[in-house]
Amino acid sequence: MRLEPFAVPVKLWAFCCVLIAVLLTRNGILTWTLTLFALAYTAMQRRWSIVLSYGSFYALLGCLLYAIRFHQLKMALFSEFHLILFWTLSPIAVVSWDLIKTPPGELSAFLSRMKTPTPVILGLLVIFRFFPTMKAEVAAVIQSMRNRGLTAPAFLLRRPLESLEFILVPLLLRCLQIADQLSVSAVARGAERPGTRGSYFGNTRLSGRDWAMISIWSAVTVIFLIVGDVRSWSN
Template identity: 50%
Template sequence: MEKKKAGFAVAARLCVFAATLAGVFLTDGTDRTWIIAAMLFCVLAAQKAWKQCAGFAVFYGILSLLLYLIRFHGLRMAAFSEFHVFLFWWLTPVFMAAWNLVSAPPGMLSAFFARVHAPTGAILGLLVIFRFFPTMRAELHGLRESMHNRGLTGPAQVLRRPGNTFEYILVPMLLRCLQISDQLAVSAAARGIDTPGPRHSYYEQKLRVRDILAAALYAGAILVFLLIGGVK
């Protein structure tokens, strides 16, 4: 519950995401997008999203190190070129802002889009897209634990029977996808998705002063970044 209180409102997160897109894709100095990444680390820290901060810090640090070694020490990799490393390094701020948005509770997302009178189909589509990766990650984690308890994740087992290992993963995942789709349909019907009248939500999170201040400061910082660095 404390984590939800520490997080910004959906409107503030959406403003951060939009400002990040503008800063990354409009700047003329692509090598300076690390400044945007640093600001996003501050945004995540303000929400006490320490796990996200740590994960993105490791990812961004590895990309920065690889880019440095490629440019100044002639590092050559078989699978990735400098372009691929730079592309992921350049887009990391977008990934951070997008994950900050989609990690908001689904109820808060649906309540926000309902308040701005978004079409019902669009709300359902966005919720399914936003929650797909976290849901699949949780399902894969449970599947891995189940296979480990049955002794199916040992290196010898995987090397001897890779086809069976693939089957042990694919079949349960397909069944879970079917079950989840049925659960989503029943849940949507139970919550009155077809009701023509106005809808209300338990997640009526209003904009607080900290939300407005954070969104304004971040958008202003992106504007200053574009003015100083130049616009394409």
């Protein structure tokens, strides 16, 4: 079997499937089946970093839950509720992570073919790139504060408002700069031009493998909801 990324519609369909399954099920614990399938789905695209990092985190979550349920483990910071929350949302996290890793050009080309308004496309691309960008920016601000000796616990506790200001102001100024750079880049690439946007990313038609994965995700979701019991929304 070829190990290569699936087309954007498959990724969006997978996201819709896990979202519906997680929102509708009564049995949060059973979402492990969806998480394992989502990890296998990312492995099929050679996203080894997602499989390894999220797989390890998920294994740790499982061990902690087991220890809480069967060995009365008490944790200082997180309760069983938080662990189950992460556990239940894991399939969404894995599939979203895969979606976030999709090249922005591929996503925007697909959304443009679907006649999505340009502001919506731009908004979605900013959301998808938000976490990697912010991670780097927050790290840079903290490094800068550390260089000036502003991260000492005593200082943070003695002057919390000043510390907040030292973090918030450079971070916000950087956010505004990023927004300006992205806007210039979008305009330079023809975002204001009417019509459908193309893409450098090869063939845009769905292959047999893509159709097969769409069918498998649909089947997995239906089976999961039958086995996992659908939640009632009435009061």
